[in-house]
Each structure stands twice: as structure tokens, then as C-alpha cells.
Amino acid sequence: MNLNWTAILPEIFITLTALGVLGIDLFYTRYQKDKTLNAIVTLSGMGIAFLLLPFLSAKTQIFTSLFVLDPLAIFFKMVFLISGSMTALISINYLKMEGFDLGEYYGVLLFSILGMMVMASANDFILIYLGLELMTVSFYVLSGFFKTDLRSNEAALKYLILGGFASALFLYGISLLYGVTGSTEISYIAGYLTEQTRTGADSVAGVTSAVLSHPLLSLSLIMLLAGLCFKVAAVPFHMWTPDVYEGAPTSVTAFMSVGPKAAGFVVMLRVLLVALGALEKQWMVILAVISILTMTLGNIVAIAQQNVKRMLAYSSIAHAGYILLGIVASARVLTAGSASVVFYILSYAFMNLGAFTVLLALRKEDKQTGLMVPAMDLEDFSGLSKRDPLTAFLMLIFMFSLTGIPPTAGFVGKFYLFMSAVDANLVWLAVIGVINSAISAYYYLRILVYIYMKEPKVVQSVDNSSSLWVALYVMALATLLIGILPNLLFNVARASVVSLF
């Protein structure tokens, strides 16, 4: 067997780093309280993997086309590595403050990134499923990482039970699809189904293609969609999101709202646009409905939240709705639609991670004990601009971006998404998206009202560790830069999706 090993070099590197971190923790930093070394190893491992990516030859298939390395995969792997390293940076001091500075954190974090990277490159449902499991199992552990905190335990348990259910649905979908097409390989399924469409069209009227009208095919489509919608937290599979996001450690929540979502969407792109491209009439309708429900429910419920972490959880549900809108559009305008999806995912990664980082950095004094505890409520943000104008300003950037106000990444991203919907003759869908953005402005800007127009109510402090601030600056700069010079990134996004078709 002749293998092109270079194609999986980044994955191998991440695996070795993860095992290395676990090993260092076991043999070197075991009895030390400070686990910064683990974080440094983790960051350098991710850095090297990231630097390797652009040098790999795109359009490689190895393991008899189980694993593909195309520009889309490379792009998404970069997204995962960027958001992963940001998460590692913001975690260093946070874990110390919370008293859970343990070595396993970084190892498991790396494994979750590995799972996402595998998902981005998988050209076979078996590999997709395994990547998905690797990612989710890591997040089960991470969300319960504060194991003495009851909320964290609750989050882990809820995620585990519901996630297991979603995985089972996804597997059932895969097996039904295998029953109909006789393969688990995405490109084979795509070829098989298109061929069936063609023979169906050629045949005499009334005798439509037998395979495409299989009720089983629709059933498997629905199950696959249910499994994926769970991972990206789309309505009606969103029930777990607020509780899990609220209970999990904030650094994990930040990553969880970005990484698994992006991974879920890249699988959706491959499964829906490539493997089940022939069924686009069916999934377009389903996804359009899901998209509208997700946006609307996410935004409306977010308004009622007093807890900022919970509010951001609902906001991340709403954003999944916007991205789904882009996928619906790409059923008609392939390149523009999927390019806008890819573009939006990267912008969303920066702005959402940024918003969570500010939340993570802000601490308040607990009135009873006098200790500094994480600030969660809207009230805790009041008067932040007077105490710490810089943090307040960064929060302003992220909130503007999440709302979609120029000149930020969020604005451009939404612009491309809604434009692609208009191009696809789905004006009504774009209109619903715009209305939803308007609704979202209410609760995003409300935080800014508290920050800038109210007097401080509690004693606040902001984490001033350098690692956190490096990440914060990077994210704020990226959010602005993408907003000001969108073409640079959009061309990359467009180039990455062209290879799909």
C-alpha cells in the first residue's frame, strides 16, 4: 500500500502532542500545582500543526479515499486550530483561578480538536462518525471538568445523555443510507444517487427512479439531519444548549459554541451538498423550516435572559440559524452560498469566542464571602466602562459584530449570507433573517447599555493575565479586520468551497 502520509501529518502531530501532554502531566508536572507547561506544549503543538497546513498539497486522498485533504478541509482545520489555541490561551489563568488547573484539560482539548479535524477531512460516514464521537466524548469530559460544581456535573450528564441519543440517530441514518446505496463513502453515494437521477429522468414518464423515491432515503436523510442539528444546536434539537452552556466551565463553553458547531457545519456541507446533493429538494425545505425556527426562537428567548452566559447560549442558537440559512441558499447557488457559510463560520468563531472571553475575564466580589467570583448576570456588567474602559470597548466590538453592525466581521458575514439567499430567489428567507437581526440588536445592545450608561453596582475586576489579553486582542483585531477588508477572506472561502463540487 502506497500512502501519502503527509496528508495526515497535522492530525498525527496533534495526536502526539495530546499524548505528550498526558505524558508530561503523568511524569513531570504531576506534583506541581502549576500546569502552564502543559498549556505551552499544547499551544506549540497546535501552532506547528497550523503552520504545516498551508504546505500540504490540497486535493489528496488517502486510505482509498476515506480521508480527503481539500481546501475546504484545510480551511476548517485552520478554524479549529485557531479557536482551539484561543481557548487554550484564555484557559490558563481561568483554570488557576477556579482551582481546577489540571493537566487532563489540555489533553482532552487536543483530542476534541483532533476529532473535529477528522470530521473536516472525512469522506466516509464511518470516519465522520468516529470523528464526531471523539469530539463529543471530549466535550462530555470538558463540560463536567469542574467536578465539584453541581452545575458542571449537570451539564456533563445532560450533554452525555442527549448526545448519546443524537449519535444513535445519526448512526441509524448512516445504516439506512448504507442499506439503500450499499456504501458509506460520500463520493460513491453522491455518484450513485446522481446516476439514479439521470436514469430516472431518461425513463418513461410514470416510472420514476426507484431509488430516489425510496421512503427509506428520506428517512435516513431526516435522521442524519437530526444528528447534525443536535451538534450545531438547531431547533428543535437545541434543548440541551442553554443548560450545558451555562453549567460548563466558561472557557469550555466558549470553545463549545464554536468548534463543534463549525465541525457540524462542515459535515453538513459534505453530506448535504455532495453525498445527498440529488435530494436537495427534500432537504432544502426541511432546513429552511429549521433555520427559521432556530433564528426566531434563539433570538426571542435570548431577550428574556438575565444571565449573560445563558443569553450568549441562546444567541449561539440563533447564529446557527443564520448559517443554516446559508446552507439552504447554497442548494441553489452552490459556490456563493457555501462560501458565505464558510466565511460566516470563521467570523462567528472570532466574535463569539471574544464575547465569551470578556465574560470569562470579568469577576465580581461576592457580597457574603468577599471572594472574587465569575460575573454572570447582566447587572454585574453595569458601569464597566468606568472601571475598565478597554474591556468595555472590546465588548462593544464583539456585541456590534454579533448584532451585525459595520464595520465588523458580523456585518459582512450576514451581508454575504443574506445576499446568497437573495441570489437563490429566497428573498422571504433573507427578510426573516434581517428581521431576526433587528430583534437580536435588542439584547446585544442592552449589555452595552448596562456597560456604558449605568452606575457600577458590584465590585468588579478583570483578569489581567497576559495570555488572556493576547487572545482577546487577536480576536478583536480579527473581528475588525475581517469587517474592514472582507474580500481577502471571502476569496479564500470561495476558493475553498469550489473544490467541493
Add this chain to the structure above:
Amino acid sequence: MRNFVDQLVNNYEFLETFPRPLLYLIAMVAASAIILGFIAILVMFFVWLERKVAGHMQDRYGPMEVGRHGWLQSIADGIKLFLKEDIIPALADKPLFVIAPIIVFVGAFSAFVVVPFSENLIVADLNIGIFYILAVSSLTVIGIIMAGWSSNNKWALYGAMRSAAQIISYEIPVGIALLAAVLPAGSLSMRDIVLAQSGGFWNWFIFRNPPFGFVACIIYFVAALAEVNRTPFDIPEAESELVAGYHTEYSGMRFAFFFLAEYANMFLVGTIVTTLFLGGWEFPIFPSAFAFLNPIIFVLKGIALVFVMMWLRWTLPRLRVDQLMYVSWKVLLPFAFACLFGVSAWMLLLHSA
């Protein structure tokens, strides 16, 4: 088995009148019945042997009353158990209480289907032979937990939990140590494994790939002792702590089922060691000259190993729970892995040379 029936039909024409599948079925049932009967008799012999060995090791005679040197003792015991009143405790969970001994019994005896008494004396030469044994014997654990829970007795439940924890922990070194014999044979079939060791004792897997074959054999034997709950790994049945473990509440025939299964499992361990490491049915030197003795040799090797287990029982003290887990996970498992790597390295070396 099919070939055997086909041969029989060719030789005796009157058999042609019966449908072939029926004959296969009858042959299968007959073979299983013979094996079952043979193992049952052997087990009764073991029960007697255990008591004699224990007696002589403690400087006494053991059973002497029934028959010469008490050789009919087991039959007397059997009759006693058979005639005893069948007691099911009032608060026990009746259906599970009744099924449990059957499951344990089935798990122990169905493994003998693939044991090769000689080259052609196998009920079914499955190509996943040794793997099949591992799979089927995992039924025993379920039966034990079932018995322990349904008895509604805390000693029984403690015994069952200890036993199950022990069996699943030791299953791992067992599986990996067995691979050290499966690798050089290149097959999971019990018959092929023995054939791969033919031609004198220096070809046996215990002496191959030194020293890994030997170490793997020891690891398997030790871990298997734990799997069948024998001393020094007998905390599930520690009489001084738990009365009798999971079968505390059982009496009569149901107890006999557990008892038979326990000794059958001991013999099974003996036959596995014989098959995988000690050349199976072969005589140590000039095997072809002694081919007619094959089944007897096989059984004798098995009995010798069972004797070693009894010897150990009356020699060694019992391990504590923490020591038990320590031995499995921190001693046997790493060494088993080392053996697997060592055997693979040897094979790679010899193969490339």
C-alpha cells in the same frame, strides 16, 4: 463433523434413507452428549482428587469410607445432592434464581465444543476456536451476578460482585497472553494451533519465541486461576468472610450445577493451556510413534494442570482485594503486553531472515 457423517453414510447404506440434515443434527447432539457425559465423569473424578490431594497435603487421608480409598465418594455425594430437597428462599427472585445455575453451566460446558482431544476428535473445529471459548465463557459472569442478586442475601451479592469484578479484570491479561500463542500459529482454530506445534516438545509454544512464550503461558495460567476463582484468587468464595459466596443460598441439584461448572472450568483452563502452549494431543518426543495415544495424552496433560491448581490451592494464602487488582492491572497486563510485543518482534526477525 459433516465429513464424519458423510463417511458413515458411505459405509452403511441403510443410512441413506434418512435425510442428511437430520443425520447431521443427530450426530451433533450425540457428540455433545458424549462430551457432556465425559466431562461430567471427569469432574466427579476431580472432586474426589481435590479432597484426596487436600488430605494428603495436610497429612491426613481424605475420604476413605466409600469404596477403596473413597473412590466412589463423588458418586455418593452426587446421589446426596440429587435427593436433597430443592429449596428456594422465600424472598429470593424466583425466575432468576432458577435460571442462574443453568447459565453458568451452559457457559462452562459449551466451551468444550471446540476443545481438540485429538486431530479428529473435536465436536466442531470452528475457525474462531479460542476466541469462541473466551466469548462463551463470558456467560459465566452473568450467571454469577444473577445468582448473587436473586438469592437476596448480602453474602451472595458481595461474592457475586467480587467475582464479576475479578473475572472482567483478569479477562484482559488472559486475552492478550493467549495472543502470544495465536500469533505464531497464525490461526484462531484450536486444531490449527496444535498442528502448528507438532513434531516434539521443542516445538511447543511454551518454548517458542523465548522467553515470551513461557512468560505468556505463566501469565495465562495465573490469570485463568483468577477467572475460575481458585486460590490464591478466591476472595469471591472466601469461606471465612462470605460463607460461600454467590452460591450461599443454593442447595441440591442447583448447587451441583455450580459445583460441576466450577470444576469443568478448571479442566477447561487445563485444556486451553495444553492446546495453546503444551502441544495439545502430542506426545513430547516422537509424537508420530505414539499417535494412537493422542486423546489420552491430551486428557492427561489437562489433569496434570488441574492437579497443579489443586496443589496451589492448598499451598498459597488468599490475596486481598487491592492486591488482586494490583496483580491484574499493574503486573500481569504490562507483562502480557511485553510478551505480545516480544513474540511479534521474534516473528518479524525470523520471518525477514
Add this chain to the structure above:
Amino acid sequence: MLLVIIFTIFAAITIISAGMVAFSQNIVYSAFSLLFTFFGIAGLYVLLAADFLAATQLLIYVGGILVLLLFGVMLTHKIQEVNLSNESMRLAPAAIVVLAFLGLLSIAIYRTQWPTVPVPELTPTTARIGTLFMTDYLLPFEIASLVLLTALVGAVFIARGRVKK
């Protein structure tokens, strides 16, 4: 014909015991019924000429997973009481959902023209599976091992006692 009879027997064992798992009010009975479900599935694998898979099914599911499950059940509160029960709640909506799904599946399965292949020969599969694991399916094999490693690390982390400070 013989195959159909054997298939029916194994399928019946699987479905009936699976029903017991779901409907039994006694959690211990549910767990033990699972034994027969796994056994029935192993039988179905044998019918499909997947002998290695069948043995694996028994070894992993009966010998490993079911025992762990029973451990979990046994460690639950008040397990010593024999008439332990878990109540069923909201039977009506559950029944509606289940029946609807059953109907949907039955219609789908009934109306599908399944691609069929002839009954496979009962040939040894072990060597072929091993070769595939080391060649074409090496990557999924390794990823699966990493999934297990992660689960192991996570389980040990969660189960281990409080960190000493």
C-alpha cells in the same frame, strides 16, 4: 427454508427480550434481558456468515458492557430490595410517538426495493478483517482507539477523588 426458520427464531429472541428490556418494571430484569438480546444478535451475525463479529458481540457486549451495566444497576440505591421498580410515566404520548415511528419505519421498509445479495458462504472472516484493519481501515481503527483513550482518561478524571490542594 431452514435459514428462514433459524432467522425467525433469533429475530424473535432479540425482539422479545428487547421488549422486556424496555417494558420491564424491574431494572434488574431489564438488564438481564439484555443478555438474550445480545445473544440473539450474535445469532443473526452467524447467519450472515460473520463468525468473528458474532464472537466479538458476545465477548464485548455480554462479557464487558452488560457486566458493567449490571455493576451500575447493583450499585444503585436500595438494590437489595427485590421488588425494586422503575415506573413508567406519560405512557400515552410515548405510545403515540413509538407507534407513529413504527408505522413510518414499517411503511418505509415495506415499500423499499432492497438491493439483495446471495447468501454468503460461511468462510473464515477473521484474517480478512485483520488485514483490512491494518490497511484500508487503519485510520478509523486508530481514531476508534483514541476515542476509547479519551473516554478512559475522562472517566478516570471524573471518578477520581477530590484533588488535594
